[in-house]
Amino acid sequence: MHYVYEETNSLDDRCYTTFGLTPEILMEHAGLALAHAVKKKLTCKKSALFVCGMGNNGADGIVAARLLHGAYNVSLYLPFKIKSELAKLQLERAKKVGVIVVDELIDADIYVDALFGAGLNRPLDDLTCKLLETLNAKQGYKIACDIPSGILSDLTLSSVIFQANETVTMGALKLALLNDNVKDAIGDIKVANLGISRNQYETPSSLFLLHKSDLRLPFRIKKNANKGTFGHVAIVQGSKEGAARLAGMGAFHFGAGLVTLIGEKPKKLPIYLMNSETLPKNANVIVAGMGLEMPFDEVALKTLLLSNTLPLVIDASLSQHPLLCEIIASQKPLVLTPHPKEFSSILELTCKEKVSVEAIQANRFAYAKRFSLAFPHVVLVLKGANTIIAHNGELFINTYGTPALAKGGSGDVMSGMIGALIAQGYTPKDAAISGSLAHALVSRKFTCNNFALTPIDICKGLKWL
Ligand SMILES: NC(=O)C1=CN([C@@H]2O[C@H](COP(=O)(O)OP(=O)(O)OC[C@H]3O[C@@H](n4cnc5c(N)ncnc54)[C@H](OP(=O)(O)O)[C@@H]3O)[C@@H](O)[C@H]2O)[C@@H](O)CC1
Ligand SMILES: Nc1ncnc2c1ncn2[C@@H]1O[C@H](COP(=O)(O)OP(=O)(O)O)[C@@H](O)[C@H]1O
Ligand SMILES: [K+]
Incomplete structure (x- = not known):
């Protein structure tokens, strides 16, 4: 960098x-x-x-x-x-x-x-x-x-x-x-x-431009290993089931040993993803928020997220819900992955600051830095054309993303990928940096055109990184 x-x-x-x-x-x-x-x-x-x-x-x-x-x-x-x-x-x-x-x-x-x-x-x-x-x-x-x-x-x-x-x-x-x-x-x-x-x-x-060489892929060094060695990602399923499924696919393709979607048994599920109504005992990270439509069972979700010490990756609707304040206050290791509109809600919920999306976009760095100083245990991944990873006043800027990623579901895959790295032992900050870099670099591998990439292609593309 x-x-x-x-x-x-x-x-x-x-x-x-x-x-x-x-x-x-x-x-x-x-x-x-x-x-x-x-x-x-x-x-x-x-x-x-x-x-x-x-x-x-x-x-x-x-x-x-x-x-x-x-x-x-x-x-x-x-x-x-x-x-x-x-x-x-x-x-x-x-x-x-x-x-x-x-x-x-x-x-x-x-x-x-x-x-x-x-x-x-x-x-x-x-x-x-x-x-x-x-x-x-x-x-x-x-x-x-x-x-x-x-x-x-x-x-x-x-x-x-x-x-x-x-x-x-x-x-x-x-x-x-x-x-x-x-x-x-x-x-x-x-x-x-x-x-x-x-x-x-x-x-x-305290500002850094990320380079390809900063990407740390989860290569499997240990030969004497089994699926448990590579962690178990639990993904909270919402009413829009597809979002959790994409996050699950992202997590599985990025090296997690096991991935379970928590919630009712979905209609369709890739055969390698598991389903459970409750948190699996050996889960070591929880990813939540994608596909979660309001209203949802807040009490059940709060118990699931906060009655344990597991690190959290929080995306989408949960960044706009008051439960986020309790999650942050719990001091659990936490990665937030908002796009600018969600970040605007986060600022309103947590800092009582009403900032428009336009104002955030005009100076993403200042807002990301200020938030990360206010909540130094939180890793913020502010998505965009150039994604910013902010932690305790430090900003890491990823400029590799391409417009090919500007599609519904791309962000869900990235949250799953970050969860997978945490499950495999990365710190939340390192997981956010390498997850975001891998996500962006995969989009560059598709050289034929920049309009047809799907979230599933991102998952598949991880095979060739
Ligand atoms: N420092 C170094 O050692 C090195 C510097 N280097 C080079 O110097 C560049 C910085 O140079 P710089 O400071 O002279 O500024 P620059 O961008 O040329 O413009 C300033 C002029 O524009 C004017 N002005 C401003 N806004 C205006 C407006 N809206 N409409 C109209 N006028 C406006 C302003 O006027 P004033 O505000 O005084 O009225 C002032 O006269 C830097 O980018 C790099 O290329 C390199 O050589 C390496 C070594
Ligand atoms: N123009 C762009 N250039 C680079 N990356 C982009 C661009 N547009 C979107 N992305 C990336 O695509 C992803 C989109 O995420 P998001 O908006 O949350 O989608 P969803 O919630 O539907 O999954 C983010 O990682 C973002 O950084
Ligand atoms: K110039």
Whole structure:
């Protein structure tokens, strides 16, 4: 996993004060990384237009244009009066080496957005939005310098954002690139080295971007094993039976030795899933909430969930029911797997905070972090295009999910998978991280198209991870 930062100005400052690296050195490296990304897409016949703003983001673009000029067909477009002293200096240098400055948004094969980066502190005005709209409408490959213009430093968005195929971000990963609402605007992210290795540039952070290598699959190391070695997942069945069945299939395919659905005998049940009216004695985790339609027998459910010490995975309707407060208060090991609407109910139930889904989605990180600090024993899996796993103030961000997962039942499977890992001895936090990663990575294995994946395909796909 890699560290992620709410802002990197303090890391830049540390480069000046601790390592004696001047802003100019950092900028020369930023420009070089940007030039490198542009060069990869440029042949001698192709052209690149650098659209540069008035601050140091623009200055990075000007440096990159200077570095490429002479060998490639590049030009600069500067729609605003330059403000930053460094940008003025870079422009003087670029002009001295002969970089062409054009006075309109000309056509090119590659467009570089160096209008605004980390310094965008208020929404863009109409004229600038129009400029971005024109830029977005142009054919050609689009590269954003540091952050696509339009994403503000407080993570709010302007009405238009530059739509990048690729973002070259400077020094370290920024949180602003990882919110759900910018997933369509950032393209592939590359982190530029600023003249010092990433390890040296970075300081510890409580925010992490998950990597494929963070996935810990439940491989069976012990040869002298039986089904009991791999745990028994109990899944509470609701009136919509299919949901618990999908969770059960997810759990079984992800290595649980035994899976029992608790409730009345369902009409249909895969032959490997068991059914019981009561909690099996050897169950070691309970998964509940999916398919549970209101009203349900609260007393029976409370007894089932709270009259033992088993860890819980709670999903769907149960995140919206007052019983959740008692579950949290019990201090049992607990994983919550809400989508944003369910998380809105959780915040209302537990923190007495009415937060709309839109407000949550605008800054998922802040709400997830705040909740995890308020309830440090709970692991929150806030589902979405980029799923966040929050625990005791730490956030782990999983960006591997694809729209193929946007189907009823996908989340049920994931809750079952997380339950399976807990049954096999993972901590709730590790189970949430690896369950969420495996779920997302499976969706990427289906390469033929991204609309036909079913929850059952997710379960089957676990065979090939
Ligand atoms: N720090 C370093 O060492 C390194 C920094 N690096 C690079 O610097 C970038 C940050 O540069 P930056 O701080 O100059 O900010 P930037 O994004 O260029 O824009 C600021 C300008 O925009 C203006 N402005 C703001 N909002 C506006 C609006 N809505 N509409 C209109 N204007 C608006 C604002 O004006 P003001 O608020 O002063 O009125 C100011 O003039 C960073 O992303 C990275 O690329 C790299 O080289 C590595 C080393
Ligand atoms: N656009 C998307 N990109 C990545 N993952 C997605 C996307 N849409 C949905 N998902 C994932 O699919 C799952 C959907 O879960 P959920 O909404 O709870 O469905 P259900 O309750 O019907 O099972 C979540 O894990 C979510 O992160
Ligand atoms: K930019």
